């Protein structure tokens with residue numbers, strides 16, 4: 626199966642982002658506008674991980690800038706977090722969509738396992754470069770990609786778990802799931818739980834960017850030997 630192949634020499638997030646812009650590791654690039662790479666503080670203590678870019682992200686080339694992103698921004702503020710201090714990315718970097726209503730609208734289509742696996746090398750290298758203290762999985766796709774297919778948002782939520790790399794990991798809902806709740810009161814309650822999840826994750830991290838410590842940064846393009854923490 627084809628897969629993304631981050632170049633060995635891409636040892637910074639900017640270099641990785643440039644390389645990902647021409648990725649053809651799976652078929653999703655063919656119908657998307659552009660690669661939507663992660664963004665944020667390269668020394669962030671907290672990495673937020675979503676599923677894939679949506680319609681607005683695909684057009685803007687930035688993650689979480691559509692309706693779900695705006696809700697996430699509000700939740701971050703309420704949790705006492707500054708978006709500029711965290712790193713936000715997706716497990717899959719291209720928008721997968723299907724047509725609706727005579728082709729006038731593009732609606733989200735869940736990425737398949739093959740696409741998630743094909744795109745994984747980009748995320749793994751982002752993780753290696755940022756080396757966050759805490760991961761926050763936004764929704765089931767990110768949670769399964771980080772913690773394994775058996776994980777369920779409902780049971781994993783609210784607990785401090787550990788990723789296979791030994792990074793403290795929290796699971797919560799994807800902000801788009803909050804937007805889909807029709808009842809105002811129920812939506813507000815879910816927003817409160819989401820903020821509490823972010824606050825819990827924040828309390829287990831250094832919150833802001835860590836001070837520069839070159840010894841923790843990769844010195845070459847290889848991601849082998851990434852520390853398990």
Ligand code: SF4
Pocket residue numbers: 628629645648649650651652653654660717718719740743744745747
């Ligand atoms: S989804 Fe990922 S692997 Fe597939 S083409 Fe886009 S960047 Fe490459």
